[in-house]
Amino acid sequence: AFREAIAGLDGYDLYAEKDIAKALIAYYSANPDFIWVTGTSPNSRAEDAVRVLGEAASYGLTPADYTVEVPAAGESAGNADERLKELVRFEMALSARVLRYARDAQSGRVDPNRMTGYYDFPPKPLDMEGVLKTLAHTQQVRTYLESRHPQNSEYQALRVELEALQASAEDEITIDPNLLLKPGQTSPELPKLLTKIARNLDDEMGGAYGEVLARLATSQVYDPELVPVIKAVQKRAGMKGDGVIGPRTVASLAGTSKADKIQKVRVALEELRWLPSDLGSPRVFINQPAFTASYIDDGEEKLKTRAVVGRPTNQTAFFYDQIEQVDFHPYWGVPQSILVNEMLPRLRRDPGYLDRAGYEVVNARGKRIPSSSVNWGAYGAKIPYGVRQLPSEANALG
Known part of the structure; x- marks a missing residue:
C-alpha cells in the first residue's frame, strides 16, 4: 500500500x-x-x-x-x-x-x-x-x-516555573507610569502603589514599615509617614532615595510583565538544551548571570562561591570540558583581547606598568623579560608576547 x-x-x-x-x-x-x-x-x-x-x-x-x-x-x-x-x-x-x-x-x-x-x-x-x-x-x-x-533537575524546575507562569493571571494593578507625587500631594494612584509595595515586602521591610503601610493603605494623600517607606523602596532599586514618587519609582515597582517572565524562562530552557545531555557528576557549574560557581554532586549543590565573569566587551566563554587539574593559587593568563584593547594604550605611555603591577611578560620561547624592555608602541592587534598575573590577593582569578 x-x-x-x-x-x-x-x-x-x-x-x-x-x-x-x-x-x-x-x-x-x-x-x-x-x-x-x-x-x-x-x-x-x-x-x-x-x-x-x-x-x-x-x-x-x-x-x-x-x-x-x-x-x-x-x-x-x-x-x-x-x-x-x-x-x-x-x-x-x-x-x-x-x-x-x-x-x-x-x-x-x-x-x-x-x-x-x-x-x-x-x-x-x-x-x-x-x-x-x-x-x-x-x-x-x-x-x-x-x-x-x-x-536534569534544572530543566525540570524551569518547566514547573513555566507552567506556573502560563497559568498565572496578569498583574491586575497598573499604575500611571507618568505619576509624579511629592509629600503632602494627593493622587488616586497612591493606594495602588502602596499595595504593590506591601505585596513585595520581605521580613526586614515588613518589620520596619508594615504597620504604616497597613494603616495608610487606602490613603490618597502622600502622608509624611510614608516618605521613609518610599525612600527605602527607592534605595533598594538603586536610586538616590529622595522620597519623590516619579516614573522611575513606579517602574521599579511595576516589575517584569508576565510575558517577559515567560520569555526569560523559555530562553533559559533553550540554553539548557545547548548543554551536553550528561553534565557529569560531580560537576562544577558556572552561572554567569548570577556570578556564581557551584559544586554539584549527585544532583545536590554542595558548595557555591562567587565567580569572576567578563564584561560584554571581554566576555567569558561558554564551554564544557573535563577538569584535569585545580590550581588554588592560579596565574591569570591575560587574554590577547584584554592585552590589546585595555592594557596596550597604557603600556605605550608607561612600558614598565606590568612590572610594577604584578604581571610577568614572556616571549615566544617562554623566557621572562621586563615589561619596560618591550617597545609596546610597535604593536597593534597582534602582540608576540604573553602576559600573566602572578598569584596574589590582587589576582583577577581570586
Missing part, C-alpha cells in the same frame, strides 16, 4: 530542513512502509506523537513549528485514491515534524556555536534515521520523544 501511496506525493510541497529531508528520503527508501498509518486511518502511535507535538509549549518550544494536519476520520472514505493521498502526505508531514521536535528537544532550536565565538559546546548529533526506526517499532512514542529533552 505504501509503494502505491507514494504517487500521492506528486505536487506536494513539504518544508523540511536539509538534514531532515535527507533522513526522510533515506529512511523511506530503505523502509517503504507507514509508521503513522494503519489501514485507512492514523494509528495510536500517530495520535500519541501529535499530542506530544501539541504540548511543545510546556517545554518552551513553539507548537506552530510542529503542527501537522491530521486527516479526519471518514474523510475521502468514498474515494480510496484520495484517501491514500491524504494518508501518505500526513505520514511524511508527521515524520518531518517529529524529527524537528526530536532535534530541537535534544540540541535546541538554535546552534549557539554559530551565533558567537564565545560559545564552544560539543555537537550533539542526532541519528534521524535511527529516530524513525525506533518510532516504527515502539508503542511508547510519548516516552521516547520526551526522553529527547534534558533530564
Whole structure:
C-alpha cells in the first residue's frame, strides 16, 4: 500500500530542513512502509506523537513549528485514491515534524556555536534515521520523544516555573507610569502603589514599615509617614532615595510583565538544551548571570562561591570540558583581547606598568623579560608576547 501511496506525493510541497529531508528520503527508501498509518486511518502511535507535538509549549518550544494536519476520520472514505493521498502526505508531514521536535528537544532550536565565538559546546548529533526506526517499532512514542529533552533537575524546575507562569493571571494593578507625587500631594494612584509595595515586602521591610503601610493603605494623600517607606523602596532599586514618587519609582515597582517572565524562562530552557545531555557528576557549574560557581554532586549543590565573569566587551566563554587539574593559587593568563584593547594604550605611555603591577611578560620561547624592555608602541592587534598575573590577593582569578 505504501509503494502505491507514494504517487500521492506528486505536487506536494513539504518544508523540511536539509538534514531532515535527507533522513526522510533515506529512511523511506530503505523502509517503504507507514509508521503513522494503519489501514485507512492514523494509528495510536500517530495520535500519541501529535499530542506530544501539541504540548511543545510546556517545554518552551513553539507548537506552530510542529503542527501537522491530521486527516479526519471518514474523510475521502468514498474515494480510496484520495484517501491514500491524504494518508501518505500526513505520514511524511508527521515524520518531518517529529524529527524537528526530536532535534530541537535534544540540541535546541538554535546552534549557539554559530551565533558567537564565545560559545564552544560539543555537537550533539542526532541519528534521524535511527529516530524513525525506533518510532516504527515502539508503542511508547510519548516516552521516547520526551526522553529527547534534558533530564536534569534544572530543566525540570524551569518547566514547573513555566507552567506556573502560563497559568498565572496578569498583574491586575497598573499604575500611571507618568505619576509624579511629592509629600503632602494627593493622587488616586497612591493606594495602588502602596499595595504593590506591601505585596513585595520581605521580613526586614515588613518589620520596619508594615504597620504604616497597613494603616495608610487606602490613603490618597502622600502622608509624611510614608516618605521613609518610599525612600527605602527607592534605595533598594538603586536610586538616590529622595522620597519623590516619579516614573522611575513606579517602574521599579511595576516589575517584569508576565510575558517577559515567560520569555526569560523559555530562553533559559533553550540554553539548557545547548548543554551536553550528561553534565557529569560531580560537576562544577558556572552561572554567569548570577556570578556564581557551584559544586554539584549527585544532583545536590554542595558548595557555591562567587565567580569572576567578563564584561560584554571581554566576555567569558561558554564551554564544557573535563577538569584535569585545580590550581588554588592560579596565574591569570591575560587574554590577547584584554592585552590589546585595555592594557596596550597604557603600556605605550608607561612600558614598565606590568612590572610594577604584578604581571610577568614572556616571549615566544617562554623566557621572562621586563615589561619596560618591550617597545609596546610597535604593536597593534597582534602582540608576540604573553602576559600573566602572578598569584596574589590582587589576582583577577581570586
